Each structure stands twice: as structure tokens, then as C-alpha cells.
Amino acid sequence: MNQFDLSTARSQESVLETNKVLKNTYMLLSATLVFSAIMAAVSMAMTMPPMAYMISVIGAMVLGIFVLPRTANSSKGIGVIFLITGLMGFGLGSILSIYLALPKGPEIIGTAFGGTGIIFLGLSGYALTSKRDFSFMGGFLFAGMMVVLLAVLANLFMDLPALSLAISAGIILLMSGFILFDTSRIISGGETNYIMATYGLYLAIFNIFISLLHLLGALSGDD
Amino acid sequence: MDWMKILAAAGVVMMLFFMWPAYKHWSQNGPKAEKGDWQAVVLPLAAIVGFVVLLIMMVR
Numbered sequence: 001m002n003q004f005d006l007s008t009a010r011s012q013e014s015v016l017e018t019n020k021v022l023k024n025t026y027m028l029l030s031a032t033l034v035f036s037a038i039m040a041a042v043s044m045a046m047t048m049p050p051m052a053y054m055i056s057v058i059g060a061m062v063l064g065i066f067v068l069p070r071t072a073n074s075s076k077g078i079g080v081i082f083l084i085t086g087l088m089g090f091g092l093g094s095i096l097s098i099y100l101a102l103p104k105g106p107e108i109i110g111t112a113f114g115g116t117g118i119i120f121l122g123l124s125g126y127a128l129t130s131k132r133d134f135s136f137m138g139g140f141l142f143a144g145m146m147v148v149l150l151a152v153l154a155n156l157f158m159d160l161p162a163l164s165l166a167i168s169a170g171i172i173l174l175m176s177g178f179i180l181f182d183t184s185r186i187i188s189g190g191e192t193n194y195i196m197a198t199y200g201l202y203l204a205i206f207n208i209f210i211s212l213l214h215l216l217g218a219l220s221g222d223d
Numbered sequence: 224m225d226w227m228k229i230l231a232a233a234g235v236v237m238m239l240f241f242m243w244p245a246y247k248h249w250s251q252n253g254p255k256a257e258k259g260d261w262q263a264v265v266l267p268l269a270a271i272v273g274f275v276v277l278l279i280m281m282v283r
Binding site: 157 | 232283
């Protein structure tokens with residue numbers, strides 16, 4: 001009986017811990033997305049050139065690889081995640097300026113924004129309600145990302161529009177898989193650091209938005 | 224601009240370099256799929272494909 005009480009208390013503790021990580025992750029994710037949007041607006045107001053996107057993304061990537069994992073367990077991690085998402089938002093602003101100049105630009109941006117929101121909410125809801133452990137997808141998702149990165153590398157020099165569209169479609173599917181994977185890792189207790197969890201989900205949302213923007217822009221008949 | 228392409232290529236190579244250990248870790252130590260697991264992934268991903276096609280048709 002005592003053993004049963006102890007295991008029940010432990011499982012309740014772990015559920016409470018999981019709910020806390022989940023709540024903190026979604027709160028920080030909302031804050032970083034709002035901050036990104038503000039930085040994108042600043043970048044658009046400053047009419048930044050397209051190369052600002054690449055420089056910002058590479059800067060954010062360097063911070064995400066080298067600085068964030070070292071600071072994620074302290075309060076400094078919050079500052080670093082805002083710096084990363086702010087940089088990515090700033091870069092995004094220069095891309096949005098290009099799309100806004102298209103005849104259907106505002107419609108494309110609005111559709112990509114709404115579509116990204118629906119994809120994220122739908123997949124998160126599915127992962128939360130199905131209670132399945134999607135961590136078996138880890139090897140497949142990272143292998144898929146490496147294949148996509150090799151295709152991106154090849155297309156930097158080949159400039160094939162069809163390959164570029166295939167890459168965007170592949171990224172949407174892979175990032176959708178990462179939303180399931182990351183959310184289920186939070187639920188199962190595999191990810192207990194809400195800063196790292198936020199970073200993973202933010203990257204998935206950002207990449208889905210950019211890829212959707214590319215697909216809609218290219219297939220809308222505007223260019 | 225060539226230097227931009229070279230910078231982007233360097234970024235992609237760096238990402239590949241840092242993604243390799245994560246791939247190795249998950250492919251060697253990650254849990255294996257059980258019966259019905261992949262089906263539970265394919266269904267929502269198929270819904271995403273349909274949704275993206277719908278969005279493309281909306282902006283055409």
C-alpha cells in the first residue's frame with residue numbers, strides 16, 4: 001500500500017512538472033513570436049535589404065548552436081532566446097518587404113501566417129490529445145533534415161526553381177514532424193528545459209512560415 | 224552575389240556538421256516505432272499536405 005502511495009505521488013509530481021514545462025514553453029513561445037513580429041515590423045520600417053535575412057539567420061544559428069545550450073539552464077537563456085528570435089524576426093522583415101511589393105503580397109503573407117497558425121495549433125493539439133510518444137521519429141527527422149540541407153547546398157549553385165519548391169514542401173513536412181516530436185518529448189518528460197523546448201518549436205514555426213510563403217508566392221501566379 | 228552564396232553554403236555546412244551527432248544519437252539510442260506508430264504520423268502529415276494544397280488554390 002505504501003509503495004502504491006509512493007508511486008502515485010511520484011506520477012502526480014511528474015504530471016505537475018510536465019504541465020509546468022508545457023505552460024512555460026507556450027508562454028515563452030507566445031512572447032518570442034510577438035517579439036519577432038515587432039522586430040519584423042522594425043526591419044520593414046527601416047527597409048532592410050534582402051541580405052539582412054541571411055546575416056540575421058546565420059547570426060541566430062550561431063547563437064542557437066554555441067550560446068543557447070550553455071545558457072539554457074540559467075536566466076541568461078531567456079535573454080539569449082529573445083536575442084535569437086529577435087534576430088530572426090528582423091531578418092524576416094526584409095523578406096516580407098519583398099512579398100508586400102507583389103500584387104497579391106498582403107494576401108500571400110496573410111494566408112501563410114494563418115496557415116502556419118492552423119498547422120501549429122492542429123499538430124500541437126493532436127500531439128497533446130493523442131498522448132502518443134513520437135520520439136521514435138527522431139532518427140528519421142534528423143536524417144530528413146540532413147537530406148534537405150544537402151539539397152539546399154546543391155541548389156545554392158544550381159538555382160533550380162523546381163528543386164527550390166520541393167525543398168520548401170519537404171521543410172513543411174519535416175517541421176510538422178518536429179512539432180509532433182518536440183511536443184511529445186515535453187509531454188513524456190524527455191525535454192524538461194522550457195527554453196530549449198521553445199527554441200525547437202519556434203524554429204519549426206518559423207521554417208513552416210517561410211516555406212509556406214515561398215510556395216504560395218511561387219504558385220500564386222504573381223512571379 | 225557570389226560571397227552571399229558562399230556565406231549561405233558555409234552556414235548550411237555548419238548546420239550539417241552540428242546535426243550529425245543528433246542524427247547519430249537518435250538513430251542509435253532513440254526508441255523504435257511500434258505497430259501503428261507510423262500510421263499515427265502519416266495521417267496528420269497527409270492532412271497537412273491537403274491543407275497546403277488548399278492554401279495554394281486559395282491564392283491562385
